[in-house]
Amino acid sequence: MARRLRSLVIPGLVLLAVILVGVAVSWNHFYLLRLKAYNTPAGSMEPALQVGDMFLAERIVPDFGATYEPVRGDIIVFDLPTNPEIPYVKRLIGLPGDRIQMRDGKVYLNGEPLRYEKSDDYVRRGPDGAIRSVPCFKEILPGGRAYQLLDLTPEGVSDNTREFEIPEGHVFVLGDNRDNSVDSRYISRVGYVPIENITGIARRVYFSGPEESLRWRSLRPDMTEASASR
Secondary structure, three states, X not given: OHHHHHHHHHXXXXXHHHHHHHXXXXXXXXXXXXEEEEEOOOOOOOOOOOOOOEXXXXXXXXXXXXXXXXXXXXXXXXXXXXXXXXXXXXXXXXXXXXXXXXXXXXEEEOXXXXXXXXXXXXXXXXXXXXXXXXXXXXXXXXXXXXXXEEOOOOOOOOOOOOOEEOOOOEEEEEOOEHHHOOOOOOOOOOOOEEHHHEEEEEXXXXXXXXXXXXXXXXXXXXXXXXXXXO
């Protein structure tokens, strides 16, 4: 019980410290209203967000003049279109007007495949406590933003899809753990996400769930060397 209590108190103190620093740095911009803490209950965004991770999202508050221009690669928090009471977190892949299709587990954007590079396997602990190595890949978007993906099942049920045409005012999202994610591929459950439903952009993990320890890990996509030099 004491250990569980510490695991709840410490993240709360860290969040309070982060907010106080934010207030000191940006008092005139209502910083208190621009950060919100979330807990990660499932593994659909592994490896970026692990089960139990606590992270901070930069809130989008229209009442205070905040707007969001969708950017491919951002991890966004949004109200589930089929049930706005449920906040969801996924990675933004497609913009309004884009065409998205999955072929053999790879994303085709407007008819062209994204770039992929093999990474070291991701080591994860399953619900039964068993340690398992999972194939991991780097997915690289046009412009060079890159992030890690898991491939739990080589021939997953959603590795091949029809082509989705994203309507105006909407975006297309996917989980990084592609074989364990209910996302825009499932039209009746998530589907296209209205931009107005996006409530925040995930910025940093401040507490690691698996390690039960403090962390300060960025959730911004990396930039590949080739694109960074352009």
